[in-house]
Amino acid sequence: MIEPFTTQPIRYVDPDGTPTQALPEKYTPELLRDLHAQMLRAREFDRKLITLLRQGRSTFYAQASGMEATQIGLARSLRAGHDWVWPYYRDHVLGMALGIPVFELLSQYLGTNSDTSRGRQMPHHFASKRFNFASVSSSIASQVPPAAGTAIAQKYLGTDEITVCTFGDGATSEGDWHAGVNMAAVNKAPCLFVCENNQWAISMHSRDQMSSENVAIKARAYGIPGFYVDGNDIIAVMEVCTHAAEWVRAGHGAALVECLTYRVGSHSNADADAEKFYRTRDEVNEWLGRDPIARVEALLERLGHPVTPEERTGIIEATYREVDEAVLKAEATGEPDWRIMFEDVYSDLPDHLREQEAFLRAEQTGGAQ
Amino acid sequence: MTATKEQYQEGAVQSGGEQTRTITLIQAVTEAIAEEMEQDSRVVLFGEDVGARGGVFMATAGLQERFGKKRVFDSPLSEASIVGAAVGMAVRGLRPIAEIQFADYIGPGFDQILSQVAKIRYRSGGQFSAPLVIRTPSGGGVKGGHHHSQSPESYYAHMAGVKVVMPSTPYDAKGLLKAAIRSEDPVMYFEPKRLYRAAKGEVPNHDYTVKIGEGVIRREGSDLSLIGYGGVMPDLLKAAEALSAEGVSVEVIDLRSILPWDRPLVLQSVEKTGRAVLVSEAPRTANFMGEVAYVIQEQAFDSLTAPVAQVAGFDIPYPYVQDKVYLPGANRIVAACVKTLNY
Numbered sequence: 001m002i003e004p005f006t007t008q009p010i011r012y013v014d015p016d017g018t019p020t021q022a023l024p025e026k027y028t029p030e031l032l033r034d035l036h037a038q039m040l041r042a043r044e045f046d047r048k049l050i051t052l053l054r055q056g057r058s059t060f061y062a063q064a065s066g067m068e069a070t071q072i073g074l075a076r077s078l079r080a081g082h083d084w085v086w087p088y089y090r091d092h093v094l095g096m097a098l099g100i101p102v103f104e105l106l107s108q109y110l111g112t113n114s115d116t117s118r119g120r121q122m123p124h125h126f127a128s129k130r131f132n133f134a135s136v137s138s139s140i141a142s143q144v145p146p147a148a149g150t151a152i153a154q155k156y157l158g159t160d161e162i163t164v165c166t167f168g169d170g171a172t173s174e175g176d177w178h179a180g181v182n183m184a185a186v187n188k189a190p191c192l193f194v195c196e197n198n199q200w201a202i203s204m205h206s207r208d209q210m211s212s213e214n215v216a217i218k219a220r221a222y223g224i225p226g227f228y229v230d231g232n233d234i235i236a237v238m239e240v241c242t243h244a245a246e247w248v249r250a251g252h253g254a255a256l257v258e259c260l261t262y263r264v265g266s267h268s269n270a271d272a273d274a275e276k277f278y279r280t281r282d283e284v285n286e287w288l289g290r291d292p293i294a295r296v297e298a299l300l301e302r303l304g305h306p307v308t309p310e311e312r313t314g315i316i317e318a319t320y321r322e323v324d325e326a327v328l329k330a331e332a333t334g335e336p337d338w339r340i341m342f343e344d345v346y347s348d349l350p351d352h353l354r355e356q357e358a359f360l361r362a363e364q365t366g367g368a369q
Numbered sequence: 370m371t372a373t374k375e376q377y378q379e380g381a382v383q384s385g386g387e388q389t390r391t392i393t394l395i396q397a398v399t400e401a402i403a404e405e406m407e408q409d410s411r412v413v414l415f416g417e418d419v420g421a422r423g424g425v426f427m428a429t430a431g432l433q434e435r436f437g438k439k440r441v442f443d444s445p446l447s448e449a450s451i452v453g454a455a456v457g458m459a460v461r462g463l464r465p466i467a468e469i470q471f472a473d474y475i476g477p478g479f480d481q482i483l484s485q486v487a488k489i490r491y492r493s494g495g496q497f498s499a500p501l502v503i504r505t506p507s508g509g510g511v512k513g514g515h516h517h518s519q520s521p522e523s524y525y526a527h528m529a530g531v532k533v534v535m536p537s538t539p540y541d542a543k544g545l546l547k548a549a550i551r552s553e554d555p556v557m558y559f560e561p562k563r564l565y566r567a568a569k570g571e572v573p574n575h576d577y578t579v580k581i582g583e584g585v586i587r588r589e590g591s592d593l594s595l596i597g598y599g600g601v602m603p604d605l606l607k608a609a610e611a612l613s614a615e616g617v618s619v620e621v622i623d624l625r626s627i628l629p630w631d632r633p634l635v636l637q638s639v640e641k642t643g644r645a646v647l648v649s650e651a652p653r654t655a656n657f658m659g660e661v662a663y664v665i666q667e668q669a670f671d672s673l674t675a676p677v678a679q680v681a682g683f684d685i686p687y688p689y690v691q692d693k694v695y696l697p698g699a700n701r702i703v704a705a706c707v708k709t710l711n712y
Contacts (some may be wrong), residue, residue, distance in 0.1 A: 017655070029651055084461070127494070129496035135493035137488070139480060142484040142485055144453070145454050145485075146457035148450060148453065149461070153457065153461035154461060156463065175449055175477060176449050179445075182445055182447065183453070183454050184451065344491045345490070346490075346493040346553075346554045347490070347498065347552075350582065352632070
């Protein structure tokens with residue numbers, strides 16, 4: 001039984017790979033190697049996409065390096081394409097772990113014709129109906145009340161789905177966050193709120209964001225369980241998220257999981273050098289020492305199933321190949337035509353938009369009045 | 370897009386001698402919701418006090434009793450969660466009707482309308498949509514002070530992605546609300562609260578809708594086009610009547626839909642009359658009627674024999690004691706018409 005409201009983050013494996021308690025049987029070397037491979041793929045995906053950004057192929061990227069265990073561990077507690085996700089903007093690893101193809105992510109990232117968002121969103125704000133992965137909004141915490149609504153609808157419709165809503169620690173200062181969590185709580189809606197607490201909202205540290213001891217404790221005020229987890233320990237994340245998801249799925253109502261993690265990079269490429277302005281190299285180094293990937297590698301080493309350098313290289317090269325191929329394939333589809341700019345504002349095209357479209361058509365085809 | 374005269378004259382809409390009933394505007398709202406809930410189990414209704422209380426104006430009275438607490442339920446006192454939850458419900462396949470107790474209280478839900486309601490279809494490339502209705506009592510004339518009397522419709526007309534309507538008769542209130550509930554798009558449905566019980570009119574017994582985007586000619590005329598919507602409409606008709614006694618023939622148009630709005634109907638009328646007076650009670654600056662004026666001067670400039678005039682509220686927070694002075698009543702409308710006629 002996993003208890004809520006612990007004062008220390010729930011942990012199964014120390015940063016040096018030492019189990020702090022007996023690991024559940026399901027964590028076989030095969031599963032651990034699979035989790036490790038997925039985390040490493042995500043890490044290298046970040047690295048590769050920053051390279052693409054530097055090549056001028058896109059304009060924005062928010063890396064999730066350091067947060068792989070949180071997002072992949074959470075994904076493992078869900079039924080991809082069955083449960084619903086109202087994500088926030090740094091959730092590409094969660095999306096990948098749920099099975100959204102790299103090609104789809106890259107199409108959105110590059111704004112190509114193959115982009116399911118049809119080039120309307122800035123890079124990194126993707127949506128996938130196939131995976132019930134709702135559209136990412138940049139407006140902080142605005143996904144929280146809709147997540148409550150989706151969960152209320154699931155309860156109304158009598159499905160066995162749940163809704164997951166993710167957010168950073170900064171989102172918990174927004175009114176929408178409190179409104180949404182309360183709405184789900186009072187309706188006993190199957191909503192799992194997951195705080196990916198990477199401790200920095202651009203340049204604001206979470207200790208300046210809130211005066212409560214952590215995010216999980218806030219759940220108490222809404223009458224739902226709150227779990228505080230070491231977000232860099234993928235086993236802890238999987239165990240707690242699975243426990244919370246099952247509890248939610250069983251009809252008990254909403255729950256909150258706070259994964260304490262760290263983004264080792266900057267907020268985004270627009271954020272310059274984080275260490276120059278608002279945090280110290282010592283702090284970053286300290287968290288690099290708690291790295292989720294290194295932790296699983298150390299655990300596997302301890303269990304006598306080390307990841308070999310060749311295996312590591314193989315994963316990295318495969319990721320780069322995967323990204324390169326996806327980029328070429330996406331870019332080959334071209335840019336979305338301006339003509340679609342007026343579509344999807346409404347279900348139909350009202351006369352005023354029809355006229356504006358005609359104006360632009362004339363301008364674009366050289367026939368403007 | 371423009372409706373025929375027969376379609377919008379109250380009491381003249383029925384064919385084959387079908388029976389009609391006379392009801393109030395608020396009864397029309399209740400009936401529309403009840404009938405849509407009856408025929409579509411996806412329709413749910415929620416908001417502050419809408420359940421046992423039936424809403425502060427009793428617009429939803431009896432609905433919880435009839436449809437149960439699962440379909441008609443009270444929400445926490447939170448506009449952000451009312452609007453936001455409606456988005457999530459709609460995305461998952463329901464047809465939520467969210468009531469905001471007063472239009473003045475939408476503020477906390479504004480981000481949800483701006484960031485989620487209006488954008489989700491567009492930004493997801495049409496993968497997700499939010500077919501929902503936000504109903505809210507709006508406008509002044511009930512001694513409500515500035516937190517119970519404002520007319521914020523222009524904000525939403527400026528926000529691509531939502532449709533905005535405001536009826537002034539029971540017939541339109543019912544038909545527009547049914548159309549809004551059936552719409553694939555999110556609709557902001559403003560209810561002129563001072564007409565809730567003041568406006569009485571006939572509605573047919575059969576099922577009908579009023580198409581969003583269609584205005585209506587309330588009174589035909591040839592000298593001047595008087596254009597408004599919502600709570601001011603009785604004053605427009607009164608002004609037209611007064612001017613008629615002076616031998617002036619005024620055409621009165623009720624926009625009914627603010628976005629999209631019936632440009633052909635307005636332009637056709639102005640081309641006929643050569644004069645336009647636009648009336649709304651919202652503050653003048655950035656008032657939606659400014660857009661109507663712009664389109665008239667852009668597309669019917671040659672027909673104009675006088676500048677387009679606007680009668681609006683003032684650019685101040687809505688005052689309590691000066692309620693009746695603030696509102697553009699028939700006298701102020703007549704004065705604007707006379708000035709336009711004498712230009």
